[in-house]
Amino acid sequence: MDTSSVGETTTSDSISMARISVASTLPVTKSPESPCRVGSGTSVIIDAEVGVEAESRKLPSSRFKGVVPQPNGRWGAQIYEKHQRVWLGTFNEEDEAARAYDIAAQRFRGRDAVTNFKPLSETQEDDVETAFLNSHSKVEIVDMLRKHTYTDELEQSRKNYGLFDGSGKRIMNKDGFFSSFGVGDREAKAREQLFEKAVTPSDVGKLNRLVIPKQHAEKHFPLKSGNNSKGVLLNFEDTGGKVWRFRYSYWNSSQSYVLTKGWSRFVKEKKLIAGDIVSFQRSTGPDNQLYIDWKPRNGSNVAVIPVPAQPIPMVRLFGVNIFEVPSNESCSTGKRMREMELLALECRKKQRVIDAL
DNA sequence: AGATGTGTTGAA
DNA sequence: TCAACACATCTG
Numbered sequence: 588m589d590t591s592s593v594g595e596t597t598t599s600d601s602i603s604m605a606r607i608s609v610a611s612t613l614p615v616t617k618s619p620e621s622p623c624r625v626g627s628g629t630s631v632i633i634d635a636e637v638g639v640e641a642e643s644r645k646l647p648s649s650r651f652k653g654v655v656p657q658p659n660g661r662w663g664a665q666i667y668e669k670h671q672r673v674w675l676g677t678f679n680e681e682d683e684a685a686r687a688y689d690i691a692a693q694r695f696r697g698r699d700a701v702t703n704f705k706p707l708s709e710t711q712e713d714d715v716e717t718a719f720l721n722s723h724s725k726v727e728i729v730d731m732l733r734k735h736t737y738t739d740e741l742e743q744s745r746k747n748y749g750l751f752d753g754s755g756k757r758i759m760n761k762d763g764f765f766s767s768f769g770v771g772d773r774e775a776k777a778r779e780q781l782f783e784k785a786v787t788p789s790d791v792g793k794l795n796r797l798v799i800p801k802q803h804a805e806k807h808f809p810l811k812s813g814n815n816s817k818g819v820l821l822n823f824e825d826t827g828g829k830v831w832r833f834r835y836s837y838w839n840s841s842q843s844y845v846l847t848k849g850w851s852r853f854v855k856e857k858k859l860i861a862g863d864i865v866s867f868q869r870s871t872g873p874d875n876q877l878y879i880d881w882k883p884r885n886g887s888n889v890a891v892i893p894v895p896a897q898p899i900p901m902v903r904l905f906g907v908n909i910f911e912v913p914s915n916e917s918c919s920t921g922k923r924m925r926e927m928e929l930l931a932l933e934c935r936k937k938q939r940v941i942d943a944l
Numbered sequence: 945a946g947a948t949g950t951g952t953t954g955a956a
Numbered sequence: 957t958c959a960a961c962a963c964a965t966c967t968g
Contacts, residue, residue, distance in 0.1 A: 648959075655959060659947060667957050674949055787967065801965065802950090843966080 649681055651703045653688030664732070666691045673725075676733035687732045694720045694728045719744045726780065730864070734785055736884070778868040778878055781807045785884070786854075788861040795851040797865070799835075804844030807867070810837055818847075823867070823879035831879060857881055 646656035655663045657677055662684035664675035675691050678684040682704075689705035698717065719741050720728065731737040782803040784790075790797045799808065810819065818836025825831060834848035853859070862884035870876040 646960080653958085655961095657948075658961095661947085663949075665949090665959085670957080672950080672958090677948060789968075798966080841966095 649684070651681060651685035651688065652701065653692070653703075654681060654684040664688045664691070666695060668695055673729060674733070675729060676735070678735075687737075690720070690732060690737060691729065694723075694725055715745050716741060726783070730783060730785075734862070734884075777871040779871050781867040781869055783864050783866045785862055785864050786859055791854050791859045791861055791863075795847065797833075797846040797850050798841075799844040799846065801842075801844060803867075807869070808835055808844070810835075810844075821846075821877060823877045825879055853879070860884065 646658065649656060649662060653664055653666050653675070655665060657663050661677050661679055662681045663677045664684040664687040665672050666675060666688060667673070673691070673695075675684075675687045678687065685703040686705075689702040692700040692702050693705060723731075728737070731740050782800070784797075784800060784803075786797065808821065818834050821833050821835045823831045823833065831853055832849050833846040833853075835844070835846050837844050857863075859865070859881060864882050864884070866880045866882070868878040868880070870878070
């Protein structure tokens with residue numbers, strides 16, 4: 588998945604550009620009740636030889652815009668921007684996917700975007716939803732869609748609307764990134780959003796590791812090739828100015844990039860549960876400081892669930908973020924490697940992971 | 945292993 | 957821009 592590409596295009600320019608290109612497209616006023624199959628969608632063919640129905644690999648086309656079939660019978664939603672596909676998630680029902688597309692379309696292309704249903708149900712002047720959409724970055728909206736939390740979050744927003752300054756706006760920094768995490772808006776330094784991940788049960792479980800999606804790992808935290816077993820230590824600062832040091836390495840066994848040492852402590856202190864979202868940022872300044880942040884699963888906003896961050900002044904602890912870890916691994920096979928990781932972690936359990944100054 | 949989401953391509 | 961399709965990657 589590449590939601591990061593969304594962030595890069597979060598500019599008013601791209602929005603208006605998209606709007607222009609859409610305007611030249613004729614609105615598809617397809618009635619959901621009149622499914623007109625697009626493309627060559629036959630889902631079943633008859634084997635004349637045997638006279639048996641054989642499943643074709645061909646999947647049924649969707650009658651909805653932005654909806655694509657999945658091999659397992661579910662439906663995917665996607666939208667395109669700047670020649671790139673933005674994946675909006677998978678859904679059980681075709682129309683769910685269509686609604687996801689609609690929401691994305693409105694966020695990406697404005698109110699008058701071509702949609703499957705939206706304009707119909709929206710005639711009731713839903714200013715709150717509009718404000719909600721505008722007050723969240725594209726990345727955030729896409730995230731909610733993919734995790735099926737959009738409705739919940741919108742509902743939350745409705746309930747708490749009065750708690751905002753009225754505009755529903757959030758603070759956006761000069762780079763166009765929204766700061767949606769807790770009270771971190773006080774930071775002065777500009778940050779670049781790298782990626783977010785909704786933590787899985789195993790990410791917060793006893794494996795004591797966080798899997799970094801390969802794509803993000805290789806893009807943002809490249810390891811020197813050939814020396815993957817070594818791993819590196821990465822320092823991340825949270826909103827409270829606390830620095831977390833994680834060991835970052837590649838596990839051959841599962842072919843995945845992971846944060847290991849130090850991660851469980853973070854999970855514990857932040858009380859992370861499956862579905863919560865961790866976010867990684869990097870300073871756009873020369874120091875390349877890395878930041879980590881999180882928010883609850885249902886994306887309850889600041890007004891509802893205060894992040895337990897104290898107004899501690901930020902302290903720059905490390906001029907450099909990355910430290911090479913001496914290679915002390917004597918075995919190199921995947922499984923063994925992973926076992927060693929876990930064992931090593933266990934042994935160091937009592938050791939302080941965070942060097943608070 | 946099954947589900948998800950990306951790489952890629954051709955059509956519009 | 958968009959969807960079809962194959963399949964690499966991820967999750968449980």
